[in-house]
Amino acid sequence: MEVLKLATAGSVDDGKSTLIGRLLYDTKSMTDDKLEAIERTSKQKGYDYLDFSLATDGLVAEREQGITIDVAHIYFSTPSKSYIIADTPGHVEYTRNMVTGASTSQVSIILIDARKGVIEQTHRHFFINNLLRIKDVIVAINKMDLVDFSEETYNKIKADFEELMKKREYQDQTITFIPVSALKGDNVVNRSEHMSWYKGQTLLEHLEELDQKDIYNTGTPRFPVQYVIRPKTDDFHDFRGFAGKVYGGELSVGDEVIVLPSMTRSTIKDIYFYDKKYQTAPRRSSVTITLEDEVNVSRGDMLVKVGDLPTVDKQLTATISWMDGTSFIPGGKYVLQHGVNKVLAKVDAIEHKINPDYSGIEENVSALQMNDIAKVRFRLNKPIFYDKFKNHRTNGSFILIDSRTNNTAGVGFIE
Numbered sequence: 001m002e003v004l005k006l007a008t009a010g011s012v013d014d015g016k017s018t019l020i021g022r023l024l025y026d027t028k029s030m031t032d033d034k035l036e037a038i039e040r041t042s043k044q045k046g047y048d049y050l051d052f053s054l055a056t057d058g059l060v061a062e063r064e065q066g067i068t069i070d071v072a073h074i075y076f077s078t079p080s081k082s083y084i085i086a087d088t089p090g091h092v093e094y095t096r097n098m099v100t101g102a103s104t105s106q107v108s109i110i111l112i113d114a115r116k117g118v119i120e121q122t123h124r125h126f127f128i129n130n131l132l133r134i135k136d137v138i139v140a141i142n143k144m145d146l147v148d149f150s151e152e153t154y155n156k157i158k159a160d161f162e163e164l165m166k167k168r169e170y171q172d173q174t175i176t177f178i179p180v181s182a183l184k185g186d187n188v189v190n191r192s193e194h195m196s197w198y199k200g201q202t203l204l205e206h207l208e209e210l211d212q213k214d215i216y217n218t219g220t221p222r223f224p225v226q227y228v229i230r231p232k233t234d235d236f237h238d239f240r241g242f243a244g245k246v247y248g249g250e251l252s253v254g255d256e257v258i259v260l261p262s263m264t265r266s267t268i269k270d271i272y273f274y275d276k277k278y279q280t281a282p283r284r285s286s287v288t289i290t291l292e293d294e295v296n297v298s299r300g301d302m303l304v305k306v307g308d309l310p311t312v313d314k315q316l317t318a319t320i321s322w323m324d325g326t327s328f329i330p331g332g333k334y335v336l337q338h339g340v341n342k343v344l345a346k347v348d349a350i351e352h353k354i355n356p357d358y359s360g361i362e363e364n365v366s367a368l369q370m371n372d373i374a375k376v377r378f379r380l381n382k383p384i385f386y387d388k389f390k391n392h393r394t395n396g397s398f399i400l401i402d403s404r405t406n407n408t409a410g411v412g413f414i415e
Contacts, residue, residue, distance in 0.1 A: 009125035010111030021052025026189035029076035221249030324409035
């Protein structure tokens with residue numbers, strides 16, 4: 001079954017957790033014990049409605065304050081698709097969590113409170129979706145019940161957001177506007193009886209009709225080798241396969257490939273998935289590949305098609321999101337993990353800091369603090385084989401690890 005990964009974004013009290021709870025409830029994906037707990041807690045709080053935010057806010061601090069702090073992953077299914085939703089926090093101080101939650105998503109839902117309209121945090125949320133090259137963005141204008149389901153209010157917010165869209169760098173996005181009431185259930189799963197003026201799809205209808213080819217950023221195929229398989233059994237005495245996951249495109253039997261970094265050429269002989277052979281390995285499939293020639297291939301090497309070489313270099317420039325409590329400074333040294341490979345990286349320079357509310361850049365920055373986003377130059381102790389993030393989301397991204405604490409200190413998107 002097709003799996004679709006979603007990320008939510010919205011300011012405090014915009015209703016992200018309530019929207020997700022409503023999706024679970026109306027698709028009958030909520031377990032009986034969870035529903036009973038929500039009903040019991042809602043009554044204890046004196047509510048005359050079900051507080052669906054309790055379906056996702058798992059931390060004690062989240063329940064007490066009524067906010068989302070950490071990234072929660074929620075799973076549900078319909079007859080046609082399985083969904084994984086990253087419920088990300090909306091606070092400015094949790095920008096790093098928003099980046100983390102959206103980094104693996106194909107679709108994003110930006111919530112806007114119909115009473116407040118487009119605010120500074122909306123700019124920030126849209127900037128992050130644009131930075132991460134998320135192709136399908138749903139702008140859910142929530143709490144329409146609190147503005148009497150006004151078409152005029154909806155059109156005003158839509159026009160304001162369209163003005164914001166003019167500032168984006170990444171233009172290859174589909175933006176869909178849907179007026180909803182997560183609390184009442186209007187236009188989430190079921191069509192609203194209060195907004196007959198809206199002729200579009202409900203939120204779930206839109207998600208159900210999304211085609212994979214419309215939401216994935218296509219690119220040239222990259223096959224980083226995770227493991228070399230040598231069974232050495234009687235039946236497979238001479239077998240030598242290379243296990244990994246195909247990113248960005250397809251690989252087929254007969255394709256001429258180059259092994260990086262050795263630049264050795266060969267041809268794909270067979271493609272295996274468990275004990276079955278396939279003619280083609282589609283994007284995002286985990287397979288084992290064998291080659292026609294006895295070439296030296298190790299973990300961390302990469303197979304690419306002839307004529308589709310990535311950049312191989314010891315220097316790179318990237319936009320990074322800094323996530324650590326310690327300052328990020330020029331001259332700092334980190335472990336840069338790019339796919340399977342880990343290399344030592346030194347910060348060459350901070351070119352400028354980027355204000356994610358579209359207010360511009362700050363130059364002459366001497367250090368970055370937690371949640372800062374900046375353009376940075378690195379020097380590496382050995383080459384890696386990478387693509388620009390705008391061309392290849394997987395092969396154009398990396399994480400930075402603090403070697404002293406082993407913490408993931410930042411994420412980077414290669415320019």
